Amino acid sequence: MGKGLQPDLFVKSIYSLDINWLKDRGIKGVLLDIDNTLITHKQKIPDEKVIELIKHFQENGIQTAIVSNATRRRVEVFNEKLGLYARYRSFKPSKKGFYKAMSKLKLIPSETAVIGDQLFTDIRGGNRLGLTTILVEPLDVNEPVTVRLKRFLEKIIVKKDPV
Numbered sequence: 001m002g003k004g005l006q007p008d009l010f011v012k013s014i015y016s017l018d019i020n021w022l023k024d025r026g027i028k029g030v031l032l033d034i035d036n037t038l039i040t041h042k043q044k045i046p047d048e049k050v051i052e053l054i055k056h057f058q059e060n061g062i063q064t065a066i067v068s069n070a071t072r073r074r075v076e077v078f079n080e081k082l083g084l085y086a087r088y089r090s091f092k093p094s095k096k097g098f099y100k101a102m103s104k105l106k107l108i109p110s111e112t113a114v115i116g117d118q119l120f121t122d123i124r125g126g127n128r129l130g131l132t133t134i135l136v137e138p139l140d141v142n143e144p145v146t147v148r149l150k151r152f153l154e155k156i157i158v159k160k161d162p163v
């Protein structure tokens with residue numbers, strides 16, 4: 001039995017995530033969503049907050065990789081300065097992108113966390129591989145209607161408990 005759509009942790013923002021929560025659980029790598037997790041749909045390149053966050057992870061012995069459903073161009077432009085291992089068009093909740101990133105970073109499931117804003121892609125995909133899953137509230141409130149519909153369904157399903 002998997003965890004389905006239930007995240008292990010829900011936080012308001014990736015920028016307010018307590019890194020000790022990860023360290024206490026033996027997490028050695030995080031697989032990051034881009035859109036509405038690290039930046040809004042309107043942004044193209046990482047801002048200072050993104051750069052500081054990645055540095056913060058790395059200084060605490062936590063590796064970082066990008067696993068995104070966005071296009072190759074969007075992911076490559078975003079990652080140009082960061083230089084992380086990055087997967088584009090991952091078709092999350094497919095396991096493949098997560099699996100490839102884990103194998104590149106030499107991580108096993110118990111050491112790996114997924115961080116993203118969508119239950120049906122990020123959380124469901126991570127849970128399918130037995131990873132630790134962290135749901136964040138989306139950065140952008142002005143979302144396309146298809147995304148808003150998914151949010152509505154998510155509200156019914158997840159018991160949100162912001163920390």
Ligand SMILES: [Mg+2]
Nearest residue numbers: 033035036117
């Ligand atoms: Mg997203």
